[in-house]
Amino acid sequence: MSTTIETESEHAAGVSISRPELDLGGARHRVVIVGATSAIAQAWARSLDNSRTKYLLIARNEEHVKTVAADLLARGALGADIMVVDVRARDSHAEMVRVAQNVLISPTIVMIAHGVLPDQAELDTDVDATLDSFLTNAVSVISITQRFTLFMAEHGGGSIVVLSSVAGERSRKSIYAYGAAKSAISHFCAGLGARWEDKGVHVLVVKPGPVDTPMIAHRPRSFTTTTAAYVAKRINAAIKSKTTTIYVPWFWRYIMATIRVVPQKIFRKINI
């Protein structure tokens, strides 16, 4: 099943940019995915109309991202360039924007999908590991997102989709390092979106509950667990409607609203 995404980047803020569509082989969607090997990113890319899409896929593992690229090309993608990089290297972030400009001229959608779910029990006593996970999950996300936003603000706008989590809504002792990072990026990206929306940059913060992916392979599934394909569907709808925050599935918005107001003394006693 494929979805067509309408973007209004061409008409944003009076910025005129020569759009060599012919050089891009008619690529209506020019997509950058950071963390392209993630399950949600893959499901989302598969949900697009690949016959009109060209990609820049960025990930840490060369073999894995090549597999993803080959798959998308086989599904009809007009192009799937790859970039192999570890996001913890700060100087790689500006490079990502440069490569994206080379390959896609001006991206229409950027998805920030990378992240690690560390073992909180290990992080409890290992400060370096805590900071390392924060570097991956928060600092690099902020850096990359801000850079792409600034670029897109000067090049006709577009959509930036950031994968956050409901884990960022309230701190829990089972997952506070991961949650802190998600909280940071939710907060930052909401502000970033507010700042640059008049330049045609639409920032979408996605907050899923648990999703059936390798990230939670070791955890039991519950009735609230959703699928990567469903998250992809909700993302497409939100890009179309220019929503700035979505909870997936929808009920998390109300669950988290409630959880956020539970007094701390009580909340700490709950074993979640």
Added chain:
Amino acid sequence: MTNPSDVPSWGNYPKAEPREVKTLVWRQDQPTWSVADAPVLAYGMGRSYGDVCLNNDGTILRTELLDHILFYDHQRGIIRVEAGMSIGALLELIVPRGWFVPVTPGTQFVTLGGAVANDIHGKNHHRVGTFGRHVRAFELVRSDGSATLCTPLDNTDLFAATIGGLGLTGLITWVEIQLLPITSRYIKSESVKARTLEESIEITQESDANWDYTVTWIDVTQTGRGLGKGIVQRGNFHDQHDMSLLEHTRGVTLSVPTIMPSWLLNNQSIILFNAAYYGKQRRRVVQRTVDYQPFFYPLDAIHHWNRLYGKRGMLQYQCMMPGGVDEGVHRGGRALLRMLKILQNAGAASFLAVIKLFGDLPSPGMMSFPRQGITLSLDMPYSERILRALSKCDAIVLEEGGRIYPAKDARMSASTFRAMYPEAEKFQAFIDPAFSSSFWRRVWTNEGKQP
């Protein structure tokens, strides 16, 4: 959502509890398996009925995330895809381009790895043979760290052993197949009523001459001459180019939410179902144009239909008896009749009994099940009495020189298996020492002992 550690077989019998369930994510990252550890077995979508996909107390490798396409030539209809992709997902991709899978079983929810490991067959066996005949290549990863390219010309022994090899030769990571060209997603189909088993077989045989896809549902709850009366279903892909490949009407799907009480599918309800199913078709011959989905996969519309059998689960029995055209087939038919009567006496009522005639196209698979002749497939609730009756049926099948389909088996004895598959002697040399299944331990390794 079911837990990833939940890896039953379709019949929910026998039960098995693996020690560990690993979800494979990238085909390049295979763990090293050692013979010293618990035995390993790959698991696709768990549509095998018995225990070929079970590995009690062993390690299960889930393959459903291995679903990337490596290469797709949509001009020539050649696709190379990871073994965890399902036939259903593959069809969604290829049908709009005018391609179909060369062989499909009765459900779209099987993986390509499973299709190779069981060397599946479909309604068009008499035309194109088994799935293995259309496999151009696959990669087999083994516990010695090797990743071997197997084709009809390279590593031919391993190629032949793995097709129909029940997952025992190693992990299949990707499969390359030659697709079947189609010009329409619609099937021109006909249903023809037959009044006796003999007539069912005769009409099936006639149909095979002009139709690519044939299968015959039979009523095994009847007594007297009506036993085996049925409906012959036959179809061909539409050859009209003006029928769209892209139209896609999703039919109504139901889902059985949980295991149903065991009394739901009992003899009375099944007998009633059979009568209604046969009676529903008023005219002798009915013609329809149908989308490929309901033609090939009628039961897929009811998700988890196997739960209708309750906690005790179901037994599925598929056997075949060899025989050429005419005399051989009718001899097989008489043997079938004897089996159906034995099962009736044991109180086994079945709502999904089908027969088909296998053609004479040989499979490249060493342990492949189909041979030219007649095959019977039926489902039954699990019970001790039925188990005993099935052993009697085994004896008849053996007498006729036939065999039972491992993909559906949960109970044949080791001696029966050995007698039916003398090629197993040659096959076992290719089994990876770190791989095993509940099925193999039952019929071979633990001969006589409990699995």
